[in-house]
Amino acid sequence: MFVEKENNLNHTDSQAEVACRQAMSDAGFAFGSPPAAFHWSQLIKPTGDKKAAKAAYEVLLNSEPYNKSALEGLAYLYQTLGMSAQAQQYRKKLRYAEVKALGLKEEYQNEAVEFLLAKTGEALQPDNMPTALITAYFDKYAHQYDSLLQGSLKYQGHELIREQVIDVYKATDRHLNVLDIGCGTGLVGEAIFEFSKVIHGMDLSERMLDFARERNVYDQLYAEDYLIAIKPMKEAYDLVTASDVLNYRGDLGETFYRVNDALEDGGEFIFTIELGNKAKDFVLRNTGRYQHSNEYIQKLAHQHNYTIIHDEDVELRKEKGNFIDAKLYRLKKS
16 A cells, blocks of 8 residues: 555466457457456457457456456446446456455455445545555565665655654653554664653554564564554553554544543654645545545644644655655644
């Protein structure tokens, strides 16, 4: 969810895919070299037998029921034929193929599929991304997370948080008890270690936490949803941080409430958001992440007894070569 969109094409053709490519060629569609010759993009060609293409895709699906290229092809084909309901069925099957490939347990698959449909406007917008889906995505990318973020995505979140923590440290003139929610591989923890007395980290992905442990900066790590893990921690921290984390939730009401509960009087909450239009509190983007409006954050701050100490537009990370619209906030518990 945090990386550029992957290419869904298969890298090596199976025998069934080779047969599909030949059938598409016979139908007047396929061109180019493998492995992409049976992909839905070939249907853009104005000539060709669409019924034969449909049959070729269906034969492929009989052999490989979750072949992404065949599911995409049939969804696109039915859409071009004006058969939207049938197209939607194959788009839904494609989403099931995606969640199965991620290894989600069956009891979590329906919710994950509805979320994936929602991010492209094909289902109602949920308030949050399913935790099982977040876990699966980050488990999958944990081994390359840092190189992706700090490479092509030019991620700056940990440095932005560090700048604010330095100000908190100077103002309090003491080392801080810190909770880093959505800590991931520990980039924030490492960036603020020298200003901390104790650092606890929370993340859904155990594989991400494996890398955080290697940094040797956290006193304790919790592999759990932060909204659950944080409940018993009453007035335990001087500071809570959340870098590039809150965009996986739409409704931030409980987050603001729980963080306030976990902070000592005068404690601070430093976090980033992807910035959205003021017309809506939050919007799910086709990336699978939420944008929040500045007005929504101000409203939540007022409702949950925070004072906004600092806010600024920031260059958090890039998406498709450009920095996303993002904002950093520093809130103080009143």
